[in-house]
Amino acid sequence: MTRLDTLRGPAAPLDHNARTIAALAVNPGCDRRALLDAAGIDKQRTATHLGYPAPFGQSPFAITRAASFDALVKANGCAHLLRLLRDTLDLSISEASYSDISDVGGSDNHQVRHTRTRALLKRAASDGEGAGTLFDHPLLKLGVAGHQVYLEPAIIAFQIEGRFHVVEIKSFAVIDDQADAGQVAAAARQSAVYVYALRALFASEGLDPDRVSHDVVLVCPKDFANHPTATLLDVRQQLAALDRQLSRLTRIDRILDELPVGITFDIEAQSPDEAAKAVSTVDARFAPECLSSCEMALFCRAEARDSGSTDMLGRTARDELGGVESIPTALGLADDSRLPSPEQTEIAEQLRYVRRIYIEAVA
Amino acid sequence: MGPLILCGTVELDALEKRIAGLRSEIRAAKAAGDHATVRSLRAELRKTERAWDDALEPEPEPAKAPLLPVREQVHQALTLLGVPTAAKMIVTVNEAFFAGHITTSQLTSLRRDEEKSFRTSPYARPYYLCAALTSELLSPARGLLAVSTWPLPSRIIGPLSPRADFLTSATRIAEHIMRLTGAGEDASPSAYRLLTRMAQNIPGAVDGFDQADPAQVIAAAGAELAVHEESDTDERGEAARRAEQQLNEVTRLFGAGLKTARTA
Ligand code: SF4
Numbered sequence: 001m002t003r004l005d006t007l008r009g010p011a012a013p014l015d016h017n018a019r020t021i022a023a024l025a026v027n028p029g030c031d032r033r034a035l036l037d038a039a040g041i042d043k044q045r046t047a048t049h050l051g052y053p054a055p056f057g058q059s060p061f062a063i064t065r066a067a068s069f070d071a072l073v074k075a076n077g078c079a080h081l082l083r084l085l086r087d088t089l090d091l092s093i094s095e096a097s098y099s100d101i102s103d104v105g106g107s108d109n110h111q112v113r114h115t116r117t118r119a120l121l122k123r124a125a126s127d128g129e130g131a132g133t134l135f136d137h138p139l140l141k142l143g144v145a146g147h148q149v150y151l152e153p154a155i156i157a158f159q160i161e162g163r164f165h166v167v168e169i170k171s172f173a174v175i176d177d178q179a180d181a182g183q184v185a186a187a188a189r190q191s192a193v194y195v196y197a198l199r200a201l202f203a204s205e206g207l208d209p210d211r212v213s214h215d216v217v218l219v220c221p222k223d224f225a226n227h228p229t230a231t232l233l234d235v236r237q238q239l240a241a242l243d244r245q246l247s248r249l250t251r252i253d254r255i256l257d258e259l260p261v262g263i264t265f266d267i268e269a270q271s272p273d274e275a276a277k278a279v280s281t282v283d284a285r286f287a288p289e290c291l292s293s294c295e296m297a298l299f300c301r302a303e304a305r306d307s308g309s310t311d312m313l314g315r316t317a318r319d320e321l322g323g324v325e326s327i328p329t330a331l332g333l334a335d336d337s338r339l340p341s342p343e344q345t346e347i348a349e350q351l352r353y354v355r356r357i358y359i360e361a362v363a
Numbered sequence: 364m365g366p367l368i369l370c371g372t373v374e375l376d377a378l379e380k381r382i383a384g385l386r387s388e389i390r391a392a393k394a395a396g397d398h399a400t401v402r403s404l405r406a407e408l409r410k411t412e413r414a415w416d417d418a419l420e421p422e423p424e425p426a427k428a429p430l431l432p433v434r435e436q437v438h439q440a441l442t443l444l445g446v447p448t449a450a451k452m453i454v455t456v457n458e459a460f461f462a463g464h465i466t467t468s469q470l471t472s473l474r475r476d477e478e479k480s481f482r483t484s485p486y487a488r489p490y491y492l493c494a495a496l497t498s499e500l501l502s503p504a505r506g507l508l509a510v511s512t513w514p515l516p517s518r519i520i521g522p523l524s525p526r527a528d529f530l531t532s533a534t535r536i537a538e539h540i541m542r543l544t545g546a547g548e549d550a551s552p553s554a555y556r557l558l559t560r561m562a563q564n565i566p567g568a569v570d571g572f573d574q575a576d577p578a579q580v581i582a583a584a585g586a587e588l589a590v591h592e593e594s595d596t597d598e599r600g601e602a603a604r605r606a607e608q609q610l611n612e613v614t615r616l617f618g619a620g621l622k623t624a625r626t627a
Binding site: 071075076077078079080082083086093094096097098099100102103104105106107132133 | 449451452497500502503505522523524525526527528529532561563564565566587590591618619620
């Protein structure tokens, strides 16, 4: 049992998915999220246990709709998908092979499936012609904060003439060739995670990572009918951002080193108060963006509020207030009721200046 | 209480009393271990329940609606298709060609039940609904149903088999429609809809959004099938030989692997 298992308690670990990694990358300064995710802890259940259930979550309707569209695209030997790939990427008729890696001989053990994913993709990449076209549910691994995590395999890896693409099936509609910009952007960020992980797999097998294309095949329902349509999505920008953000994450080992011994986040064994105390020992960096991306958001916001932390004000304001940690301190420096320490003199002067202008303006 | 229910109330009351009576008789017979009586009482109960349904909502019964058991309806659909098939397609074909009414949820435990029955008394039935086997590991292929009497290679799923089987099933459906029209009947509109939907994913099988023409579908599906056939047949044949050597009579039908039940 590893240290991370102890933190989680007896519950089964949750897989990372592209959404969690994209969200993690949005707030790379937060050790709390990094650690909870690395340990595979169910943040939704934890937040609920602490009395701060997440303000969002996919509705059951959306989940059902997504699953049934996914099934439609893949039905009958991926009949729809093959048509789309033949139309958009000129896939030749003879390339129609399909391998499902959602289980290996009835076993859904992660290690087994990952090994099989590696073997199949490696064979497809090195054997050339006819060694595989569609690989459904490939189980990929990704190094996050110095820790290997499995990625929920919600994609198809697809090969055409030696080049590999990620195929992502999404159930938001494309109407008159237009889709909701926010949803496309989110899809691009998530697909980038898979491209990144697939490239990492190639590199570790001694294959050229650039054989994994930055063009992702996005499959969505067209207009209001359920008829699938495909578009190519260039995720180069998202890849670069992801790379930068992942490299900024604190290493999990270091976070673990700083934790008190014997601590656990097991919610079965602890009262909400005890669990809240345990969670609070790991540094968080709350930002308003958390509200739409992290299940712990309401808990962390309350905590930041209680401590008067400048995190509450958002990242820009916090950075501008460099060195001043709480809102009361900032206010105190501004109205001179508090003596600045040597490294605060500059920011104190600015705050006093802003206060003067503000008072003049409202007077 | 509405007038609609009022008119049959007396009859309904009598039936409900009878149903309750039968239920307790069945319980008593069961406790006494009298299986023959249990069986005949059950049949009686089912008949009474049906009468209750009818009394509640008298329906113009389409007298020829088949009351085949689920496994026979599935067998009928699979025999038409001739290839290992997923539950959803089986239900669609059964509806379109045999006016059957099964639901996908009725099929979820079918494979497991058939396996149980085969294990208790092997070959007691003329056929079993069984698994298709993955070519590499000979484990049960996820979500597919097949018939035990088919030649083993056709129950193997290699990488090209999902596509090849899709083309074969489109062909078989088109052929069946032609058989019907040839015999002076016509296929149902939903049969044509199904064929058209399949044809839209086969190059050259249908023009635009028109209704598919069975002959054209057969030609187009055949043309693509010719491309895949050789490697697909080789792979299936090779795996079938391995299965003959390595598997016993149960796993040859229901697949090797640890968790046969879970993937059913
Ligand atoms: S909500 Fe809390 S745990 Fe989640 S990212 Fe924000 S600060 Fe970190």
